[in-house]
Amino acid sequence: MPSDAFIDLLKLLIRAPSVVGAEHSFFRVLQRELEERGAQVTWYEGLLVAQGSDPFSTMFSAHIDRHGLVCTGPNEFQYAAFVSANRTDLLNNSVSEELMSKVTERFNHEEVYAYEPWSGVYRGKGVIKRSYVCEFRNNLMFEIDGLEGVVAGTPIAFKDQLQLVDNRLEGQLDNVISAAALVHLFDHGFKGTAFFTAQEEAGKSWRYLLEWFRRFGGSTNRLFVVDTSPFPNLEAANQQLLVLREKDANASFNQESTEQVEALCRANNISYLYKNRYVENDNASRIAQGLPASSLGSTELGRIIAASNRLVDGTTIQIPTIGYHTMHESVAVPSVDAFIDVLKILSKL
Structure with missing residues (x-):
């Protein structure tokens, strides 16, 4: 151990x-x-x-970045990695993309929280209702209960803790x-x-x-x-x-x-x-x-x-x-x- x-x-x-x-x-x-x-x-x-x-x-x-979401509009949340990369399409040219396209349902019901990116100050919590690949934007989209008031640009982290x-x-x-x-x-x-x-x-x-x-x-x-x-x-x-x-x-x-x-x-x-x-x-x-x-x-x-x-x-x-x-x-x-x-x-x- x-x-x-x-x-x-x-x-x-x-x-x-x-x-x-x-x-x-x-x-x-x-x-x-x-x-x-x-x-x-x-x-x-x-x-x-x-x-x-x-x-x-x-x-x-x-590398120290982890996957999460980012608010991109009123009650609209996208997969942060593709937003950060200025990507508008899933091209399936990496292991990450291949897997992410397949496992969107695994994020359903996960607890998340918003935070201020500079200081890490907590800005509220929510639960993912649904995640899917948007046929119009070809990006991962998420519906969240509880973060309706979050403004665009706010990062959304998954609530996480280590378990054995x-x-x-x-x-x-x-x-x-x-x-x-x-x-x-x-x-x-x-x-x-x-x-x-x-x-x-x-x-x-x-x-x-x-x-x-x-x-x-x-x-x-x-x-x-x-x-x-x-x-x-x-x-x-x-x-x-x-x-x-x-x-x-x-x-x-x-x-x-x-x-x-x-x-x-x-x-x-x-x-x-x-x-x-x-x-x-x-x-x-x-x-x-x-x-x-x-x-x-x-x-x-x-x-x-x-x-x-x-x-x-x-x-x-x-x-x-x-x-x-x-x-x-x-x-x-x-x-x-x-x-x-x-x-x-x-x-x-």
């Missing part, structure tokens, strides 16, 4: 709202927790940077669990740099991260991006403790970094799976059955590698989950232990 300190931190962070496009109040919570642990914290647009005494020794990145069910941590874990792990590293004397990015779910976070590397990066910008990774069912998720990738839909990852993480997993008896191989094998079966292929997924790391011409390079370390992008996303406790252990080993803690 992860330490009580980590669980307490995760409980605190998961209750702080961080709807994509309205993450500022969550950055304030992160800043406090990081500075209490001795980190030097600097804010940039869409980015919070926490550094120890040897910033370029190890670099991790985690059948030795699995459950809640809206993407990607607050990775953020908690990076904050937790500073409890153990982490000397490197932890990046916390906004608007990853809207496909924008890589821009904020790349700006930092263009200003301050060195000749070797090896980055480990940490996140969750969705699986269709419990059996598939439990086949491995961690998920690695050699590439995504945008770019190939750094081979040396990827092999380093694989070697650490092998040396410490941590089971792992390469997600790109998993998807490619599944697609071969799907195509043979006449079904459309699934996307390899579009990650923050793949976007920044492609856009920077490898000024920034690295690999990913992910936690296998089920219930992706719902309030009941869950991860096995042994996966969380393995995840934190690998981050500590990479950081030489």
Whole structure:
């Protein structure tokens, strides 16, 4: 079981709202927790940077935005990620979109609350009556009881809290669990740099991260991006403790970094799976059955590698989950232990 300190931190962070496009109040919570642990914290647009005494020794990145809604008119609410991305259509070119188009009904009857995006001040609560894809706007729409007086532009977060069910941590874990792990590293004397990015779910976070590397990066910008990774069912998720990738839909990852993480997993008896191989094998079966292929997924790391011409390079370390992008996303406790252990080993803690 992860330490009580980590669980307490995760409980605190998961209750702080961080709807994509309205993450500022969550950055304030992160800043406090990081500075209490001795980190030097600097804010940039869409980015919070926490550094120890040897910033370029190890670099991790985690996005901190979570899915939610935004008020777009009188008693009208849309899916915040697509509004933040200035999107008017679901193009189904990412894992997120493919899944969201299928699971709209899962949000029905979920409790939500409105908050002031800068301060996080509470502005009222409600319950989702209905969610659907609007045939005219091709976007996810929501009907909510209780927030009729909320003004346009107000973010709406899902009411969430961490639960332990059948030795699995459950809640809206993407990607607050990775953020908690990076904050937790500073409890153990982490000397490197932890990046916390906004608007990853809207496909924008890589821009904020790349700006930092263009200003301050060195000749070797090896980055480990940490996140969750969705699986269709419990059996598939439990086949491995961690998920690695050699590439995504945008770019190939750094081979040396990827092999380093694989070697650490092998040396410490941590089971792992390469997600790109998993998807490619599944697609071969799907195509043979006449079904459309699934996307390899579009990650923050793949976007920044492609856009920077490898000024920034690295690999990913992910936690296998089920219930992706719902309030009941869950991860096995042994996966969380393995995840934190690998981050500590990479950081030489």
